[in-house]
Amino acid sequence: MWSFLLLWLAVVVCLAVAKDVSFTINLTWDYGSPDGFRRKMILINGTSPGPALLLDQGDNVKFLVHNNLPSNTTIHFHGITQLRTPWSDGVPGISQKPILPGESFLYQWTADDYGTYWYHGHYLSDISDGLMGPIHVNPSPQQPLPYSLINSSQAEVAAMAKAAANPQLVMISDWSHLDSAAVFQAEIDANLDLYCTNSILINGRGKVSCLPISTYMSLAAPSTLQALNGRNITAQGCSPPGIAEIEGNFQFNLSALPPVLAYSCEATNTTPSVFYVSRTDRWVSLNFILGASVQTPMVSIDDHDMWIYAADGQFIQPQRVDGVLIFSAQRYSALVRLKDKPSYDAYTVRFSNIDTIAPDSHALFNQAGSATNSSVVTLDMSSLAPYPAIKPAQDVDATHIYKAGRDGAAWNWTLSASPIPLPSALLGNMSYPMSMTEDYPLLFDPNSTAAVNPNLTIRTLNGTWVDIIVLTDPGSQNPTQPPHSFHKHSNKFFIIGSGTGAFNYTSVKEAMQEQPESFNLDNPPLSRQFRVKCPPGMPTWIVIRYQSMNPGAFILHCHIQPHFAGGMAMAMLDGVDKWPAIPAAYRTNGGATGM
Numbered sequence: 001m002w003s004f005l006l007l008w009l010a011v012v013v014c015l016a017v018a019k020d021v022s023f024t025i026n027l028t029w030d031y032g033s034p035d036g037f038r039r040k041m042i043l044i045n046g047t048s049p050g051p052a053l054l055l056d057q058g059d060n061v062k063f064l065v066h067n068n069l070p071s072n073t074t075i076h077f078h079g080i081t082q083l084r085t086p087w088s089d090g091v092p093g094i095s096q097k098p099i100l101p102g103e104s105f106l107y108q109w110t111a112d113d114y115g116t117y118w119y120h121g122h123y124l125s126d127i128s129d130g131l132m133g134p135i136h137v138n139p140s141p142q143q144p145l146p147y148s149l150i151n152s153s154q155a156e157v158a159a160m161a162k163a164a165a166n167p168q169l170v171m172i173s174d175w176s177h178l179d180s181a182a183v184f185q186a187e188i189d190a191n192l193d194l195y196c197t198n199s200i201l202i203n204g205r206g207k208v209s210c211l212p213i214s215t216y217m218s219l220a221a222p223s224t225l226q227a228l229n230g231r232n233i234t235a236q237g238c239s240p241p242g243i244a245e246i247e248g249n250f251q252f253n254l255s256a257l258p259p260v261l262a263y264s265c266e267a268t269n270t271t272p273s274v275f276y277v278s279r280t281d282r283w284v285s286l287n288f289i290l291g292a293s294v295q296t297p298m299v300s301i302d303d304h305d306m307w308i309y310a311a312d313g314q315f316i317q318p319q320r321v322d323g324v325l326i327f328s329a330q331r332y333s334a335l336v337r338l339k340d341k342p343s344y345d346a347y348t349v350r351f352s353n354i355d356t357i358a359p360d361s362h363a364l365f366n367q368a369g370s371a372t373n374s375s376v377v378t379l380d381m382s383s384l385a386p387y388p389a390i391k392p393a394q395d396v397d398a399t400h401i402y403k404a405g406r407d408g409a410a411w412n413w414t415l416s417a418s419p420i421p422l423p424s425a426l427l428g429n430m431s432y433p434m435s436m437t438e439d440y441p442l443l444f445d446p447n448s449t450a451a452v453n454p455n456l457t458i459r460t461l462n463g464t465w466v467d468i469i470v471l472t473d474p475g476s477q478n479p480t481q482p483p484h485s486f487h488k489h490s491n492k493f494f495i496i497g498s499g500t501g502a503f504n505y506t507s508v509k510e511a512m513q514e515q516p517e518s519f520n521l522d523n524p525p526l527s528r529q530f531r532v533k534c535p536p537g538m539p540t541w542i543v544i545r546y547q548s549m550n551p552g553a554f555i556l557h558c559h560i561q562p563h564f565a566g567g568m569a570m571a572m573l574d575g576v577d578k579w580p581a582i583p584a585a586y587r588t589n590g591g592a593t594g595m
């Protein structure tokens with residue numbers, strides 16, 4: 001009787017979990033004014049961000065895209081492993097041909113992992129034109145939850161679990177008053193790496209604020225003032241473009257730069273996004289998703305601290321913080337215990353930009369994202385131990401070393417094999433024969449000329465463990481680099497080590513003999529994102545370790561859109577020895593691909 005009951009329960013759980021869910025979206029190129037300024041942008045069923053995909057772990061998802069844009073596109077489901085469905089990963093030239101104007105494409109995948117993710121365009125920088133939407137996958141009932149580590153009281157745990165199961169999805173993006181094609185063209189014409197945007201959007205709403213230049217200057221960090229060397233911050237709140245110490249020793253043509261991309265500022269007066277929370281629920285889960293193309297916001301809530309309990313979808317040992325700095329494409333889930341004071345009928349959530357300076361008032365962080373007092377705690381990205389604990393393999397089968405930096409022009413970025421600088425521009429880089437790569441995705445033939453070129457691809461055998469080491473090295477092209485925010489498609493990796501200084505080794509094993517303190521093989525962060533720090537004038541290195549377990553063609557790239565469009569990417573051909581047969585419906589172009 002007892003075993004019968006258990007069996008019955010197990011069957012119910014399976015049925016409840018593996019359900020089919022279908023979404024259809026219509027992409028259009030139409031007018032919108034997310035920050036009060038009207039321009040053409042990408043709308044997803046008439047909105048940006050598009051509708052949220054709310055799923056349960058194990059769901060089988062069908063996502064049908066009608067491309068009514070005047071341009072090509074593809075959709076990537078950021079953080080979804082695409083286990084056994086590499087043809088639904090949405091990268092042109094890697095896993096599919098572009099979806100041409102007027103065409104449709106059916107993506108099909110399983111929500112293997114719980115967590116907060118997002119979908120976005122992956123064709124050039126169509127993400128910067130608004131092509132994005134949130135995804136949240138509720139964990140299966142078997143998944144251990146970390147809430148009791150925050151407060152072990154049963155009532156509190158229940159309140160936290162309730163909040164986490166009904167999260168507020170907070171999609172943060174940045175917005176430019178020119179479209180992504182014009183921005184990229186301006187970068188090439190002026191030979192600049194553009195890092196200025198006109199506003200920050202929260203769930204598709206924002207406002208342009210223009211502060212006096214003297215205010216910007218008073219907020220600038222000492223290191224910024226030093227780089228400015230007597231120059232003023234622009235009316236838009238950015239360092240003026242074309243400073244060799246920041247953007248490399250190149251010939252800039254500032255007259256080719258439209259003023260709206262750096263200098264001019266026209267304030268708008270829109271109302272901010274509002275999230276409704278219930279004080280009687282005590283806890284709220286704010287799940288932040290950074291869809292920004294270039295900006296890095298410091299997120300904080302007035303008078304409240306936050307418990308960060310998931311990073312990039314993965315549960316972690318919760319960390320109590322006052323603020324969290326979010327890099328391109330990262331996601332953090334924060335449990336917040338709402339203060340029960342009658343005076344609070346609204347709680348202000350602040351997104352202070354560390355790159356551009358945004359309006360603000362009091363609070364723990366100033367308008368430039370710097371802490372205003374020394375007891376403020378921010379998230380320690382290097383110690384995000386997964387919950388429950390999980391260890392990487394202690395040794396690997398292969399090591400690949402790459403160098404990140406500019407290549408020949410301020411806007412031209414590369415992630416190239418070391419030690420020689422190699423072409424790596426897979427996508428978007430104008431110097432690369434795009435149509436050739438697009439129409440022959442690597443997934444369709446892992447033995448093609450491009451697929452076997454070590455300058456373009458990493459090839460792994462299924463089941464093996466692999467280290468990827470990314471180096472940065474200051475030189476005349478890279479006196480400084482902005483921090484890069486890399487994303488690996490498909491399965492997660494461990495971030496097992498990082499450091500400043502030269503990496504004079506050929507493997508982690510060798511490096512660990514000399515500097516074991518730089519590595520963590522016990523409980524390192526488990527993620528699909530890693531940030532490459534680039535302090536001025538200093539070489540740096542970082543190592544990610546993963547197991548190749550999902551045969552198919554994927555990509556590793558910087559998620560800062562001008563860097564990605566500028567070529568900062570490598571393809572990874574995982575499990576070349578166990579290559580999947582591609583369903584016929586996914587090989588074709590035109591009509592209803594995938595169906």
Ligand SMILES: *[C@@H]1O[C@H](CO)[C@@H](O)[C@H](O)[C@H]1NC(C)=O
Pocket residue numbers: 023024025026045051
């Ligand atoms: C998008 O709009 C179409 C109608 O054009 C509708 O059938 C579909 O359900 C909408 N999709 C979502 C995800 O709401």
Ligand SMILES: *[C@@H]1O[C@H](CO)[C@@H](O)[C@H](O)[C@H]1NC(C)=O
Pocket residue numbers: 026027028066068
């Ligand atoms: C998509 O939107 C366009 C423009 O509004 C409309 O003409 C078209 O019928 C829509 N397509 C679908 C499949 O909803």
Ligand SMILES: *[C@@H]1O[C@H](CO)[C@@H](O)[C@H](O)[C@H]1NC(C)=O
Pocket residue numbers: 150151152153155156
């Ligand atoms: C846990 O929550 C209770 C309120 O239910 C509170 O009294 C207690 O201080 C909290 N414990 C910790 C460690 O924060």
Ligand SMILES: *[C@@H]1O[C@H](CO)[C@@H](O)[C@H](O)[C@H]1NC(C)=O
Pocket residue numbers: 213214230231232
């Ligand atoms: C900087 O801006 C201030 C006004 O805030 C102005 O007085 C000063 O001349 C400017 N300096 C430069 C170098 O443009």
Ligand SMILES: *[C@@H]1O[C@H](CO)[C@@H](O)[C@H](O)[C@H]1NC(C)=O
Pocket residue numbers: 189253255256
């Ligand atoms: C700089 O840009 C301007 C405006 O686009 C153009 O007329 C000029 O030829 C460019 N100068 C150089 C040296 O490329």
Ligand SMILES: *[C@@H]1O[C@H](CO)[C@@H](O)[C@H](O)[C@H]1NC(C)=O
Pocket residue numbers: 322364373374375376377
């Ligand atoms: C400094 O920050 C701490 C940490 O949140 C806060 O509790 C304290 O009130 C702040 N002090 C001042 C003077 O603002």
Ligand SMILES: *[C@@H]1O[C@H](CO)[C@@H](O)[C@H](O)[C@H]1NC(C)=O
Pocket residue numbers: 407408409412414422423424425429431567
């Ligand atoms: C950009 O990088 C590619 C790939 O490394 C290289 O072939 C090309 O010459 C570079 N373009 C410029 C303008 O330097």
Ligand SMILES: *[C@@H]1O[C@H](CO)[C@@H](O)[C@H](O)[C@H]1NC(C)=O
Pocket residue numbers: 420421422423453454455
């Ligand atoms: C890789 O790049 C190097 C340096 O640019 C070049 O010499 C080599 O021929 C390239 N290899 C292939 C297979 O294209």
Ligand SMILES: *[C@@H]1O[C@H](CO)[C@@H](O)[C@H](O)[C@H]1NC(C)=O
Pocket residue numbers: 071072098100435438439
């Ligand atoms: C769209 O993709 C096709 C196929 O790769 C290519 O021929 C075409 O040039 C692309 N169109 C645009 C506007 O990029």
Ligand SMILES: *[C@@H]1O[C@H](CO)[C@@H](O)[C@H](O)[C@H]1NC(C)=O
Pocket residue numbers: 445446447579
């Ligand atoms: C790639 O080539 C290898 C031998 O060189 C062969 O075994 C394998 O089947 C080829 N893969 C595909 C998908 O054609």
Ligand SMILES: *[C@@H]1O[C@H](CO)[C@@H](O)[C@H](O)[C@H]1NC(C)=O
Pocket residue numbers: 462463548549550551575578
């Ligand atoms: C690839 O390797 C993983 C991990 O060892 C294994 O679970 C999976 O079944 C393998 N896939 C294939 C197609 O052999």
Ligand SMILES: *[C@@H]1O[C@H](CO)[C@@H](O)[C@H](O)[C@H]1NC(C)=O
Pocket residue numbers: 501502503504
């Ligand atoms: C790495 O090698 C360089 C050049 O040989 C040397 O100058 C440097 O001191 C070495 N760094 C470390 C950390 O061993």
Ligand SMILES: [Cu+2]
Pocket residue numbers: 483484485558559560563564568
């Ligand atoms: Cu980058």
